[in-house]
Amino acid sequence: MENKCKLNHPVEDVRNKYESQKEYLPLDMISSFEAFFTHEHTQDILNDVFHLLKKYDLSSEEEREQRNKRLYMVLHNV
Template identity: 40%
Template sequence: MSSCKIDHTIDDVTKKLKEQTPYMNYSLGEKCFNFLSTSVSQADLNELFHLLKKFDLASEDEKKIRIDKLEKLVQ
């Protein structure tokens, strides 16, 4: 993912997750929501936001890469 200088809030990330969950499997969406209910570092919030950003528009290959990164981040 491209690096970004903006720190995303928990609300920003939650909103983005709600927008993108229809485009991912239910289990992964639930893991992401559960992850956000814990104490999440700013770096992890930013990473999660950027993995979710335009998830719906990503190619199938790109989605697979993002899903792998999401799984690792939220486990």
């Protein structure tokens, strides 16, 4: 079972995490993130995106693929 963080991450934390991981993300995801930050989101979405980005650079290729799928889903259904 996945451990869920009990902290709520404000949009500033999510943006900072994104900026720190940006160079590791697929290029076509960058514009989606820029659009994402122009809208307000629920706390659940912010927390989810934060945790998908957390330690992204240290993830295995397989783990990155799983995270990318979830990120695309969140970013394109918002």
